[in-house]
Amino acid sequence: MAHGTDTSHGHGDTVVDHSHHAHVCSFQAFFGIYVTLLFLTFVTVAIAEPVSGLHLGSASMLVAMAVAAVKAALVMTVFMHLRWDTAMNNLAFLGSLIFLSLLFLFTLADHSTRQVADPIGGTPVEVKRFGQD
Amino acid sequence: MTTYVPDIEKAPEAGSRKEPSYLDVTKGFWSWAGTLDHKRIGLMYLVGVTAAFLCGGILALLIRLHLWTPDGAIFENAVYNQVFTLHGVFMVFIFIIPAIPASLGNFVLPLMLGAPDVALPRLNLASFYLWLTGTIMAIYSILSGAVDTGWTFYTPYSLQTQQAVVSMGLAVFTLGFSSIFTGLNFIVTIHKMRARGQTWFKLPLFCWAIYATSVLQVLATPVLGITVLLLAFEHLYHIGIFDPAHGGDPVLFQHFFWFYSHPAVYIMILPAMGVISEVVTVHSRKPLFGYKLLAFSSISIAVISFLVWGHHMFTSGESEFVMLAFSFLTMLVAIPTAIKEFSWVATIWGGSVALTAPMLYAIAFLIIFAIGGLTGVFLGTLSVDIHLHDTYFVVAHFHAVMMGSTALAFFAGVHHWWPKMFGRMYNETLAKISAILILVGFNVTFLPQFAMGSQGMPRRYATYIPEWQIYHQWSTVGAVILGIGFALMLGYLIHSLFAGRKAAANEWGGVTMDWESPTPPNLYNFDEEPVVTGELYDYGHGAKH
Amino acid sequence: MGHSTIVTPTPQGGFQTHTVAHHFKTAEQEFQSAKLAFWLFLATEVMLFGGLFAAYIYYHDVYPETFQKGGALLDWKLGALNTGLLLTSSWTMAMGVRASQLSQRKQLVWWLVATVVCAAGFMVVKYIEYSTKYHHGIFAFTGLFSPDDHYAPDLQGLAYPQLYFNLYFTMTGIHGLHVLIGMIAIAWLIWRGAQGRFHSGWYTPVELVGLYWHVVDLIWIFLFPLLYLVP
Numbered sequence: 013m014a015h016g017t018d019t020s021h022g023h024g025d026t027v028v029d030h031s032h033h034a035h036v037c038s039f040q041a042f043f044g045i046y047v048t049l050l051f052l053t054f055v056t057v058a059i060a061e062p063v064s065g066l067h068l069g070s071a072s073m074l075v076a077m078a079v080a081a082v083k084a085a086l087v088m089t090v091f092m093h094l095r096w097d098t099a100m101n102n103l104a105f106l107g108s109l110i111f112l113s114l115l116f117l118f119t120l121a122d123h124s125t126r127q128v129a130d131p132i133g134g135t136p137v138e139v140k141r142f143g144q145d
Numbered sequence: 146m147t148t149y150v151p152d153i154e155k156a157p158e159a160g161s162r163k164e165p166s167y168l169d170v171t172k173g174f175w176s177w178a179g180t181l182d183h184k185r186i187g188l189m190y191l192v193g194v195t196a197a198f199l200c201g202g203i204l205a206l207l208i209r210l211h212l213w214t215p216d217g218a219i220f221e222n223a224v225y226n227q228v229f230t231l232h233g234v235f236m237v238f239i240f241i242i243p244a245i246p247a248s249l250g251n252f253v254l255p256l257m258l259g260a261p262d263v264a265l266p267r268l269n270l271a272s273f274y275l276w277l278t279g280t281i282m283a284i285y286s287i288l289s290g291a292v293d294t295g296w297t298f299y300t301p302y303s304l305q306t307q308q309a310v311v312s313m314g315l316a317v318f319t320l321g322f323s324s325i326f327t328g329l330n331f332i333v334t335i336h337k338m339r340a341r342g343q344t345w346f347k348l349p350l351f352c353w354a355i356y357a358t359s360v361l362q363v364l365a366t367p368v369l370g371i372t373v374l375l376l377a378f379e380h381l382y383h384i385g386i387f388d389p390a391h392g393g394d395p396v397l398f399q400h401f402f403w404f405y406s407h408p409a410v411y412i413m414i415l416p417a418m419g420v421i422s423e424v425v426t427v428h429s430r431k432p433l434f435g436y437k438l439l440a441f442s443s444i445s446i447a448v449i450s451f452l453v454w455g456h457h458m459f460t461s462g463e464s465e466f467v468m469l470a471f472s473f474l475t476m477l478v479a480i481p482t483a484i485k486e487f488s489w490v491a492t493i494w495g496g497s498v499a500l501t502a503p504m505l506y507a508i509a510f511l512i513i514f515a516i517g518g519l520t521g522v523f524l525g526t527l528s529v530d531i532h533l534h535d536t537y538f539v540v541a542h543f544h545a546v547m548m549g550s551t552a553l554a555f556f557a558g559v560h561h562w563w564p565k566m567f568g569r570m571y572n573e574t575l576a577k578i579s580a581i582l583i584l585v586g587f588n589v590t591f592l593p594q595f596a597m598g599s600q601g602m603p604r605r606y607a608t609y610i611p612e613w614q615i616y617h618q619w620s621t622v623g624a625v626i627l628g629i630g631f632a633l634m635l636g637y638l639i640h641s642l643f644a645g646r647k648a649a650a651n652e653w654g655g656v657t658m659d660w661e662s663p664t665p666p667n668l669y670n671f672d673e674e675p676v677v678t679g680e681l682y683d684y685g686h687g688a689k690h
Numbered sequence: 691m692g693h694s695t696i697v698t699p700t701p702q703g704g705f706q707t708h709t710v711a712h713h714f715k716t717a718e719q720e721f722q723s724a725k726l727a728f729w730l731f732l733a734t735e736v737m738l739f740g741g742l743f744a745a746y747i748y749y750h751d752v753y754p755e756t757f758q759k760g761g762a763l764l765d766w767k768l769g770a771l772n773t774g775l776l777l778t779s780s781w782t783m784a785m786g787v788r789a790s791q792l793s794q795r796k797q798l799v800w801w802l803v804a805t806v807v808c809a810a811g812f813m814v815v816k817y818i819e820y821s822t823k824y825h826h827g828i829f830a831f832t833g834l835f836s837p838d839d840h841y842a843p844d845l846q847g848l849a850y851p852q853l854y855f856n857l858y859f860t861m862t863g864i865h866g867l868h869v870l871i872g873m874i875a876i877a878w879l880i881w882r883g884a885q886g887r888f889h890s891g892w893y894t895p896v897e898l899v900g901l902y903w904h905v906v907d908l909i910w911i912f913l914f915p916l917l918y919l920v921p
């Protein structure tokens with residue numbers, strides 16, 4: 013039964029269970045992550061086109077999302093302890109991102125290939141794209 | 146191997162039990178309404194989903210009677226739209242999605258794991274009340290003006306019709322979260338509550354099926370939740386996300402809807418497959434053929450089901466490129482599905498098969514599921530689907546999968562675990578008659594629908610051309626046979642609760658842990674904490690009992 | 691089955707003892723079950739918000755100019771301020787969980803109070819932003835979308851400008867609702883924490899609310915650049 017120190021198992025006994033040990037982060041680790049997150053927020057704002065006027069074109073959104081992904085990874089691994097958590101808890105949470113990416117993948121694949129009626133073979137036919145009135 | 150004969154003489158006497166059964170341990174309304182016991186919650190679901198099935202079934206019968214004549218015999222056209230919508234909503238969201246996991250799964254899963262309860266009993270009760278709330282909201286939507294969109298709520302029509310779409314959307318949202326919490330609870334239960342010695346490959350296949358189902362419930366249902374929420378906003382405030390009049394794309398609604406609703410088909414069929422695995426092995430007294438293949442095929446069906454939703458949208462204006470991709474990926478589903486069908490047949494082959502009532506239901510499942518599965522391949526084929534889309538062929542196909550397979554597996558499971566649940570046995574002769582009536586009735590109902598669907602009879606129409614009348618009339622006759630079969634079943638099951646003979650301790654000679662508990666089980670299921678030592682599905686050992 | 695009552699070790703100093711629920715064999719089993727369940731719940735939150743993000747990216751692709759001009763009407767300074775507030779609250783929450791793991795009763799309460807204060811600040815900023823938009827006719831949930839021309843001259847002639855703002859209000863609205871729910875949960879933790887309910891032997895609710903709060907933060911990390919800094 014319990015992995016505790018108390019081994020008497022009679023009816024109605026109270027057993028103290030010492031089996032639970034968790035990882036505790038240091039103040040420095042948490043504070044370091046916090047400062048890094050603020051710094052990355054500053055980076056996000058500083059390179060954003062509406063603020064800085066930097067013209068990165070289509071890469072602009074990708075860079076912003078990449079920085080956000082780094083921030084998210086820091087929150088998940090350290091603040092949420094995923095780095096020290098079980099494989100199953102990691103899978104439960106990160107698995108959702110994989111399935112979510114399927115929703116993104118097919119929905120956007122549909123949208124971005126809708127303008128040609130025959131993308132595979134034959135003569136492509138231009139059709140009106142949704143949103144172009 | 147010989148056929149198992151239950152030791153009816155040694156049926157457990159009330160006095161011989163160490164502890165009272167879960168049915169006797171407490172009495173009164175609140176001992177049920179406030180219970181945290183997975184078995185009582187399972188039974189409350191069983192009553193609830195059966196009532197929903199009854200409502201949906203009566204609506205189905207009305208639809209079939211209406212279609213007796215080409216001009217429609219009963220309803221105004223607009224009322225007909227409401228009737229088939231209610232039939233769909235009741236059968237899909239209120240009956241079939243919770244049917245097997247929430248009722249049979251709740252009852253059997255902890256028993257199969259040798260556990261005293263699910264991991265989160267309070268959440269379990271909460272999901273039941275969410276289900277009840279969602280059902281009441283759905284009934285409210287019916288009374289406050291009814292919904293006539295079909296269970297798919299496609300925009301833009303669903304935005305122009307009655308306001309009741311809003312409350313129906315919120316009902317589906319609530320039912321969705323009930324389903325999510327049940328699935329979440331079962332995943333945790335399977336991970337954390339297994340008996341000592343019960344490794345993953347000593348899990349009965351019903352547990353694997355429930356696990357795969359739960360993954361779908363947890364990952365797919367939230368997308369339905371946000372979709373119906375946005376639909377309600379759209380209807381109330383015209384936010385434009387799905388409304389072409391405000392710049393939205395109705396095809397995006399369909400992407401979101403089917404991202405859930407295709408996996409939802411597997412939320413329905415996977416637990417059914419689990420039930421059939423258990424019934425087939427017990428009543429053939431033979432270990433399942435290809436255990437690991439069956440287990441992994443459940444998981445792979447769950448994963449592939451996220452890759453194929455676009456096959457519902459071949460005529461909706463998605464791009465040709467994704468149509469080809471979805472059509473190809475849809476074919477992949479056939480592989481694990483066929484593995485299952487062949488494994489069951491191979492399990493029966495050479496076994497000492499007892500043609501009991503649960504086994505007859507399971508055999509009916511195997512026949513109808515083969516029809517339903519194969520016609521799915523037709524519909525997944527892009528070019529063929531352009532012709533068959535939105536015809537009675539589709540109607541017949543998904544009824545073969547949902548009703549002819551999932552509902553039949555549900556009833557196979559109900560008959561299989563009935564003696565364990567109540568300690569009473571139903572009249573087996575009547576049960577066999579009703580199983581045969583349902584098998585015959587199903588095929589008389591839906592084979593003509595395949596035929597007229599392939600000739601172009603569109604679904605959801607209140608009227609039709611006279612050339613199809615003969616098909617429709619056969620279909621209606623079949624529906625009446627089905628109705629008689631189900632009414633008979635309801636009759637003898639209720640009768641057995643009061644007058645059925647006492648069930649044997651192990652009525653079918655099952656060898657998984659659900660059959661090791663006292664019959665009916667104790668409040669915390671077992672007399673002693675079970676430990677798994679032997680092989681799974683070992684009938685050589687079990688037959689000596 | 692399981693007749694003996696299992697309790698977790700309780701440190702000295704007025705802490706309350708936790709009894710393990712009867713259907714669990716060990717305290718570890720109880721803790722890990724709750725945690726796995728909560729991670730799965732958080733996965734459903736990811737999927738739920740994921741639908742909104744998918745819709746956003748889809749329409750951003752369809753109406754890039756509308757989204758750019760619409761995004762320019764949001765005040766990125768207020769958005770950045772809110773990002774800072776939520777990141778701070780995420781840090782104080784992490785410190786709160788740490789305090790409960792170390793059975794530091796007073797520190798736990800103060801870290802949690804700091805978290806709620808930051809969250810309240812976030813909601814105040816959100817209120818200012820919403821009411822500004824409302825006063826200028828940019829709040830389509832009232833049924834009328836009529837931006838005044840002095841405030842939003844750029845919106846004229848754009849395709850479906852309300853689509854951007856409705857996505858903005860829906861996404862931040864549902865996120866804001868999560869902030870409010872989190873504030874209530876943290877307030878409850880403060881109340882029970884002050885009574886000594888949480889300590890090294892049992893701090894499951896602090897851990898779980900902490901995880902929830904970090905997910906609220908995670909979603910905002912993506913919402914901020916998507917909505918306020920549209921290129």
Ligand SMILES: [Cu+2]
Pocket residue numbers: 406407410453454456457
């Ligand atoms: Cu499908």
